[in-house]
Amino acid sequence: xxxxxxxxAGCPVCVSAEQEIVQLMGSEAVYIVNIGEDxxxxxEAEGLGVKSVPALVTPNGNVLHINFGASIEEVKG
Amino acid sequence: xxxxxxxxAGCPVCVSAEQEIVQLMGSEAVYIVNIGEDxxxxxEAEGLGVKSVPALVTPNGNVLHINFGASIEEVKG
Numbered sequence: 001x002x003x004x005x006x007x008x009a010g011c012p013v014c015v016s017a018e019q020e021i022v023q024l025m026g027s028e029a030v031y032i033v034n035i036g037e038d039x040x041x042x043x044e045a046e047g048l049g050v051k052s053v054p055a056l057v058t059p060n061g062n063v064l065h066i067n068f069g070a071s072i073e074e075v076k077g
Numbered sequence: 078x079x080x081x082x083x084x085x086a087g088c089p090v091c092v093s094a095e096q097e098i099v100q101l102m103g104s105e106a107v108y109i110v111n112i113g114e115d116x117x118x119x120x121e122a123e124g125l126g127v128k129s130v131p132a133l134v135t136p137n138g139n140v141l142h143i144n145f146g147a148s149i150e151e152v153k154g
Contacts, residue, residue, distance in 0.1 A: 004101065020135050024081065025101050058097050064143050 003029055007045045008054040009036035017054040017066050030056070080106055084122045085131040086113035094131040094143050107133070 006021055008014030018032060035042045035053065045055075049063040056064045083098055085091030098107060112119045112130065122132075126140040133141040 016139065017141060020137065020139050020141060023137075024106070024135060029101070058101060060097065060100075062093065062097050064094060064097060066141050066143055 002059040003031050004059060005031045005033060005048075005057045006054065007033050007035055007041075007050050007057070010034055011036075011053075013067050014054040021054075021056060021066075079136040080108050081136060082108045082110060082125075082134045083131065084110050084112055084118075084127050084134070087111055088113075088130070090144050091131040098131075098133060098143075 004025065006018060008018055021030060022032075033041055033045070035045055045053075045057075048057050048061070050057065050065075051063075052065050054066045056066060058064065081102065083095060085095055095109060099109075110118055110122070112122055122130075122134075125134050125138070127134065127142075128140075129142050131143045133143060135141065
């Protein structure tokens with residue numbers, strides 16, 4: 001089974017959500033990507049349909065936007 | 078370990094998110110509550126901090142609001 005990808009940008013909401021997601025799904029089931037630090041992956045996230053962070057892209061390709069965090073435009077800006 | 082609770086209101090976004098959550102976490106790890114049908118539980122959801130649906134309340138009591146779905150006011154109205 002392929003992994004989910006959790007995109008975040010290091011904000012407090014993101015970190016809190018990351019801890020919950022890892023605890024709920026297990027760390028082996030999810031890649032964690034900080035697009036605030038690894039900005040080369042912002043385009044990848046956008047291409048997958050990520051509109052705000054934190055967001056979880058599932059193995060099916062669906063994007064679950066979590067909480068009311070930062071928009072991807074804010075991470076870019 | 079106590080379970081998470083997934084609150085939703087039967088909307089297409091909710092149903093899609095529900096299927097993803099159950100698949101990712103396992104059906105034994107999460108209760109599903111449709112507050113559109115079981116309206117007596119709207120107050121319970123609000124008391125736990127649910128501001129929109131779909132939302133996942135974790136065993137730690139954190140609320141992960143998922144996607145940009147219906148506000149709880151819309152479910153009431």
